[in-house]
Amino acid sequence: MATENDKPRASLWERLERPAPAQRQTLSPQRIATTAVQIADAEGLEAITMRRLATELGVAPMAPYRHVSGKDDLLELMVDHVYAGFQLPAGQEWRQSMRTLALRTRDLMLRHLWLAQLPPQARLSLTPNRMSLAEQALSALDGLGLDDDAMMSVFRAVDAYVHGALTDESAVRTLMHEQGWSDGDELRSELAPQMIWHMRTGRYPTFKRYLHAATRKDDAQWQFETGLTFVLNGIAATLAI
Amino acid sequence: MATENDKPRASLWERLERPAPAQRQTLSPQRIATTAVQIADAEGLEAITMRRLATELGVAPMAPYRHVSGKDDLLELMVDHVYAGFQLPAGQEWRQSMRTLALRTRDLMLRHLWLAQLPPQARLSLTPNRMSLAEQALSALDGLGLDDDAMMSVFRAVDAYVHGALTDESAVRTLMHEQGWSDGDELRSELAPQMIWHMRTGRYPTFKRYLHAATRKDDAQWQFETGLTFVLNGIAATLAI
DNA sequence: TTCCTTGTGTGTACGACGTATCCGAGCGAG
DNA sequence: CTCGCTCGGATACGTCGTACACACAAGGAA
Numbered sequence: 043m044a045t046e047n048d049k050p051r052a053s054l055w056e057r058l059e060r061p062a063p064a065q066r067q068t069l070s071p072q073r074i075a076t077t078a079v080q081i082a083d084a085e086g087l088e089a090i091t092m093r094r095l096a097t098e099l100g101v102a103p104m105a106p107y108r109h110v111s112g113k114d115d116l117l118e119l120m121v122d123h124v125y126a127g128f129q130l131p132a133g134q135e136w137r138q139s140m141r142t143l144a145l146r147t148r149d150l151m152l153r154h155l156w157l158a159q160l161p162p163q164a165r166l167s168l169t170p171n172r173m174s175l176a177e178q179a180l181s182a183l184d185g186l187g188l189d190d191d192a193m194m195s196v197f198r199a200v201d202a203y204v205h206g207a208l209t210d211e212s213a214v215r216t217l218m219h220e221q222g223w224s225d226g227d228e229l230r231s232e233l234a235p236q237m238i239w240h241m242r243t244g245r246y247p248t249f250k251r252y253l254h255a256a257t258r259k260d261d262a263q264w265q266f267e268t269g270l271t272f273v274l275n276g277i278a279a280t281l282a283i
Numbered sequence: 284m285a286t287e288n289d290k291p292r293a294s295l296w297e298r299l300e301r302p303a304p305a306q307r308q309t310l311s312p313q314r315i316a317t318t319a320v321q322i323a324d325a326e327g328l329e330a331i332t333m334r335r336l337a338t339e340l341g342v343a344p345m346a347p348y349r350h351v352s353g354k355d356d357l358l359e360l361m362v363d364h365v366y367a368g369f370q371l372p373a374g375q376e377w378r379q380s381m382r383t384l385a386l387r388t389r390d391l392m393l394r395h396l397w398l399a400q401l402p403p404q405a406r407l408s409l410t411p412n413r414m415s416l417a418e419q420a421l422s423a424l425d426g427l428g429l430d431d432d433a434m435m436s437v438f439r440a441v442d443a444y445v446h447g448a449l450t451d452e453s454a455v456r457t458l459m460h461e462q463g464w465s466d467g468d469e470l471r472s473e474l475a476p477q478m479i480w481h482m483r484t485g486r487y488p489t490f491k492r493y494l495h496a497a498t499r500k501d502d503a504q505w506q507f508e509t510g511l512t513f514v515l516n517g518i519a520a521t522l523a524i
Numbered sequence: 525t526t527c528c529t530t531g532t533g534t535g536t537a538c539g540a541c542g543t544a545t546c547c548g549a550g551c552g553a554g
Numbered sequence: 555c556t557c558g559c560t561c562g563g564a565t566a567c568g569t570c571g572t573a574c575a576c577a578c579a580a581g582g583a584a
Contacts, residue, residue: 092542102563113542162400162454173481173490180489190492191499199510206447213403240414248421249414251431258432269440276517333571343534354571
């Protein structure tokens with residue numbers, strides 16, 4: 043016969059919403075999520091270890107497994123935790139809503155750099171708070187005369203841009219954090235030898251010119267907003283909204 | 284005194300370009316890169332293990348360390364390897380160039396799903412082939428009357444959108460590959476219980492409507508191109524080019 | 525020739541990791 | 555009281571990245 047997994051065990055979110063039988067224990071999904079997020083914020087995603095988590099919780103290594111089925115589950119829980127309370131102001135113009143969505147997502151991802159490094163499972167996970175965010179975004183696009191595919195394409199385009207921009211931005215910050223570099227100058231001075239070597243090959247004249255002439259090289263905020271403006275203007279121009 | 288790292292050991296790329304002293308050995312960075320990429324393409328990034336790599340090369344576990352300083356170095360080598368030969372057709376309109384850049388990057392990332400899962404170090408690494416790509420993209424934007432910051436912002440916006448869109452797309456494919464699901468139907472039928480449970484909560488009416496009414500839900504290519512059109516139209520409209 | 529340096533692969537070993545499995549203590553329901 | 559459930563503890567296994575000491579080969583200097 044097949045393996046005995048016929049009853050596939052209620053999903054994480056389903057279990058969480060059940061009555062909670064006398065929640066008096068020292069461990070709970072909430073506490074686990076909070077602690078794990080603290081660790082990851084302070085020391086990066088690699089610091090997230092079932093053992094480290096248990097230590098931080100003052101508990102044996104296997105104890106968290108009672109509440110979380112494994113590391114993948116833990117990561118999903120963390121994602122949902124940081125998205126809690128993400129609210130989009132209602133009743134605004136679509137453009138303002140999408141802009142707010144983008145800026146708040148950026149803030150969130152800069153506060154939790156590990157969000158940009160999650161494995162595929164955790165990226166795709168349909169957590170309640172992320173579902174809620176999608177719902178809010180879609181309903182901000184409702185009533186503009188767009189069909190459902192178009193509405194989703196707008197949301198997805200903004201979301202894709204934001205995540206793409208933030209993978210870069212948080213990779214830089216993660217690197218700085220890991221190396222203990224404090225500002226952009228230190229970063230540049232450490233990476234300079236590599237860059238200089240590349241430039242000396244003479245293969246990248248346009249890039250070299252950029253390095254010398256650009257004035258916004260380190261203005262991540264400006265770069266993000268400039269790209270965001272492209273995206274929003276493109277949506278408006280293409281869909282005539 | 285400080286640690287004795289005063290001479291910081293030539294960078295990976297610097298070493299690679301040196302004359303190569305009698306390349307008669309069984310191991311070489313090329314062979315290592317090719318083998319590692321094969322493994323990752325076939326079995327995903329988690330299958331990349333120094334030991335597994337060594338086995339595949341028919342060599343002792345520690346042998347590759349002679350050519351690659353560690354796993355991070357290996358990943359950079361792999362990235363450079365798959366970007367080899369990425370050429371943008373010259374002499375085209377900026378819009379066509381950016382579109383080609385986007386479509387080819389998508390192809391590349393779908394062929395090598397692990398590109399979307401790299402750790403921060405490997406994402407940022409300035410490999411020769413990626414530098415060359417940046418150079419080509421920037422020079423395709425040269426001569427349009429844009430200043431250097433604007434040129435880079437165009438490149439970065441397109442790149443950010445592509446990477447953001449592809450993290451989703453390759454997460455889906457990675458999941459399907461790992462689980463052995465062959466098509467989108469199987470994916471959906473496996474994820475359906477989760478989704479149905481969420482929908483039953485009644486919290487996501489707009490999203491639910493989308494699920495029922497949308498016709499492009501599974502057309503990843505259409506979604507990608509639609510978003511890309513937004514971005515390119517937005518660039519054109521904003522910068523008047 | 526002989527020696528010695530330099531580059532390359534081998535063997536062994538260590539400390540961390542994720543997690544399977546078995547235990548026992550506590551407690552509410554009958 | 556006792557049954558059975560829930561929850562944390564203890565132990566253990568296999569795998570990971572990689573430090574380290576060694577062997578062996580080729581080639582230039584003596």
